[in-house]
Amino acid sequence: MASADEPVVNIQQLQKVFRVGFWGRRVTAVDGLSLDVQRGEVFGFLGPNGAGKTTTIKMLMGLIYPSGGTATLLGRPVADPSAKAKVGFLPESPYFYDYLTSQEFLRFYGHLFGLLGSALDKRIDELLDLVGMTHARDLQLRKFSKGMLQRVGIAQALINNPDLVILDEPMSGLDPIGRKEVRDLILRLKETGKTVMFSSHILHDAELLCDRVAMIMKGRLVACGQVSELINHGTTQEVEMVVDRLSPKGIEEVRPLATKMVLHGERVMAVLASQRQVDEALDVLRAHKAKLVSLIPHKASLEDLFIREAKGVQQATEVHA
Amino acid sequence: MKVLSIAVNTFRENLRDKLLYNLLIFALLMIGSSLIFMRLTLGEFHRLILDIGLGSINFFGVLIAIFVGIGLVSKEIEKKTIYTIVSKPVARFQFLLGKYMGLSLTLLINTAIMAAGLLAVLHCQDVPVHAVLFKALGTIVLEFMIITAVALLFSTFSSATLSAIFTLAIYVIGHLTPDLKAFGQKMEGLGRTVLEGMYYILPNLERFNLKGHVTHQLDVPVGDLLMIAAYGMAYTAFLLMLASVIFQRRDFR
Numbered sequence: 001m002a003s004a005d006e007p008v009v010n011i012q013q014l015q016k017v018f019r020v021g022f023w024g025r026r027v028t029a030v031d032g033l034s035l036d037v038q039r040g041e042v043f044g045f046l047g048p049n050g051a052g053k054t055t056t057i058k059m060l061m062g063l064i065y066p067s068g069g070t071a072t073l074l075g076r077p078v079a080d081p082s083a084k085a086k087v088g089f090l091p092e093s094p095y096f097y098d099y100l101t102s103q104e105f106l107r108f109y110g111h112l113f114g115l116l117g118s119a120l121d122k123r124i125d126e127l128l129d130l131v132g133m134t135h136a137r138d139l140q141l142r143k144f145s146k147g148m149l150q151r152v153g154i155a156q157a158l159i160n161n162p163d164l165v166i167l168d169e170p171m172s173g174l175d176p177i178g179r180k181e182v183r184d185l186i187l188r189l190k191e192t193g194k195t196v197m198f199s200s201h202i203l204h205d206a207e208l209l210c211d212r213v214a215m216i217m218k219g220r221l222v223a224c225g226q227v228s229e230l231i232n233h234g235t236t237q238e239v240e241m242v243v244d245r246l247s248p249k250g251i252e253e254v255r256p257l258a259t260k261m262v263l264h265g266e267r268v269m270a271v272l273a274s275q276r277q278v279d280e281a282l283d284v285l286r287a288h289k290a291k292l293v294s295l296i297p298h299k300a301s302l303e304d305l306f307i308r309e310a311k312g313v314q315q316a317t318e319v320h321a
Numbered sequence: 322m323k324v325l326s327i328a329v330n331t332f333r334e335n336l337r338d339k340l341l342y343n344l345l346i347f348a349l350l351m352i353g354s355s356l357i358f359m360r361l362t363l364g365e366f367h368r369l370i371l372d373i374g375l376g377s378i379n380f381f382g383v384l385i386a387i388f389v390g391i392g393l394v395s396k397e398i399e400k401k402t403i404y405t406i407v408s409k410p411v412a413r414f415q416f417l418l419g420k421y422m423g424l425s426l427t428l429l430i431n432t433a434i435m436a437a438g439l440l441a442v443l444h445c446q447d448v449p450v451h452a453v454l455f456k457a458l459g460t461i462v463l464e465f466m467i468i469t470a471v472a473l474l475f476s477t478f479s480s481a482t483l484s485a486i487f488t489l490a491i492y493v494i495g496h497l498t499p500d501l502k503a504f505g506q507k508m509e510g511l512g513r514t515v516l517e518g519m520y521y522i523l524p525n526l527e528r529f530n531l532k533g534h535v536t537h538q539l540d541v542p543v544g545d546l547l548m549i550a551a552y553g554m555a556y557t558a559f560l561l562m563l564a565s566v567i568f569q570r571r572d573f574r
């Protein structure tokens with residue numbers, strides 16, 4: 001058992017090189033990645049397609065072996081099967097034994113953790129209820145829709161009442177209601193003291209859920225920290241101002257203050273880059289007796305950060321080439 | 322416990338596999354088909370029923386061992402179902418052993434059904450049944466154990482199709498090993514070394530063939546039988562160990 005302040009997931013200089021094709025061309029999927037996930041947090045593991053999220057998670061779960069570096073789960077090296085006793089895992093696309101019914105399926109995985117008898121039956125009932133699949137208890141998995149598979153997949157990841165849950169794209173293939181349910185489920189897991197690490201490229205979900213996120217690109221860590229920190233770092237708070245009945249002279253006075261300005265008949269829309277510019281623009285409006293319609297701060301999002309970092313990585317590789 | 326649940330799950334998977342039933346039905350038809358040769362003399366007829374019956378049990382059992390066996394692991398890797406097993410606190414050799422035991426159970430039950438079919442035919446035709454028939458069935462099961470292990474070994478590192486081809490090749494060559502040795506002794510140099518090497522490395526499957534004894538009603542001493550059993554088990558253990566070593570090292574990607 002890991003002590004309270006020890007990271008639940010510890011990744012150090014993790015590397016994975018795949019050899020592909022006939023000539024064994026080297027593809028570096030994960031490139032010297034280091035990060036920690038702390039007890040009790042919801043940790044988002046973000047990055048574009050092909051960034052190396054799944055590859056990292058597969059190394060954590062012992063499905064593939066690292067080419068370099070080390071990783072521990074709950075204080076134990078990942079190569080040790082017992083490290084997974086208190087870990088739950090949902091793979092990227094749910095592939096399960098389709099000849100089993102949900103109940104048989106969950107019972108089988110319970111057995112793999114050494115769970116038995118009525119305690120296991122009770123746990124199965126709870127989990128089917130938790131993921132809203134009680135009605136499909138005796139249905140074979142081959143007859144499931146993608147979303148239903150995702151749900152029993154999540155139930156399967158929780159069968160051992162894990163301390164740490166690792167989910168690879170838990171929201172993929174779910175409709176908006178299903179996504180909301182998974183988000184609620186993750187928050188409920190957090191409430192019961194569990195640590196959740198999930199990968200996603202749906203940044204909106206990560207923003208709503210995560211205490212901290214790591215963003216990786218081309219196998220390297222590009223940002224890691226609290227969502228609010230990451231978003232505000234290096235961005236200016238833009239404000240969008242909409243005004244009616246501003247005189248032509250007033251328009252000319254606002255124009256130099258705005259980073260962007262659009263005229264629409266009576267209406268003027270201006271984007272202002274900082275508080276000082278907002279103040280000055282408001283003075284102009286008062287002087288010209290214009291009508292302020294709205295003043296909305298542009299909230300920076302993870303998406304902005306994501307796109308900014310992606311551009312950065314792109315440029316770095318171009319310079320390199 | 323974990324091994325057992327994987328075995329049970331594998332057995333359940335086999336039971337829900339249509340291929341298995343098709344092969345079983347064919348086997349029973351084959352065993353029954355010997356009845357069309359009724360016009361032969363009585364001695365020849367009895368020998369023929371036993372010959373065709375044991376031959377069918379052997380042939381279809383091997384087909385089941387190969388075609389269900391190759392899917393055991395490679396299908397799990399191709400379908401990625403293995404992700405959810407290996408990510409549990411289950412060692413990889415436990416997974417392999419569970420798969421192996423599951424299919425062995427399937428084969429054992431199938432052999433029992435086919436043997437029951439044969440016994441029914443024998444009973445209807447008033448063919449006397451000797452103890453050696455059961456000994457022969459026992460050695461057939463031993464051969465299945467080896468073939469299943471061979472299929473499992475190949476499927477830990479190659480695709481289902483390649484595994485089927487390799488396993489079939491081992492089955493055929495395994496029955497020709499005495500010829501390999503005889504042939505090798507006629508050769509010189511490298512050819513001789515290679516053939517003799519193959520003779521010692523490949524399983525000698527002819528040792529499990531007691532059909533001749535059954536049709537000629539020759540008993541096999543218990544001592545010989547124990548030797549055959551020891552050979553079969555040792556060879557199977559060796560194959561399973563080799564499969565575990567290979568499986569332990571591979572990436573599931």
Ligand SMILES: Nc1ncnc2c1ncn2[C@@H]1O[C@H](COP(=O)(O)OP(=O)(O)OP(=O)(O)O)[C@@H](O)[C@H]1O
Pocket residue numbers: 018019020027028029047048049050051052053054055056201574
């Ligand atoms: N089995 C494999 N063989 C060779 N290369 C691979 C293999 N699996 C992944 N890769 C490569 O490793 C890189 C990272 O892939 P990975 O699946 O980890 O990305 P990801 O971040 O999970 O992407 P996505 O968001 O699309 O799921 C990619 O460039 C991919 O081509």
Ligand SMILES: [Mg+2]
Pocket residue numbers: 053054055092
């Ligand atoms: Mg992925």
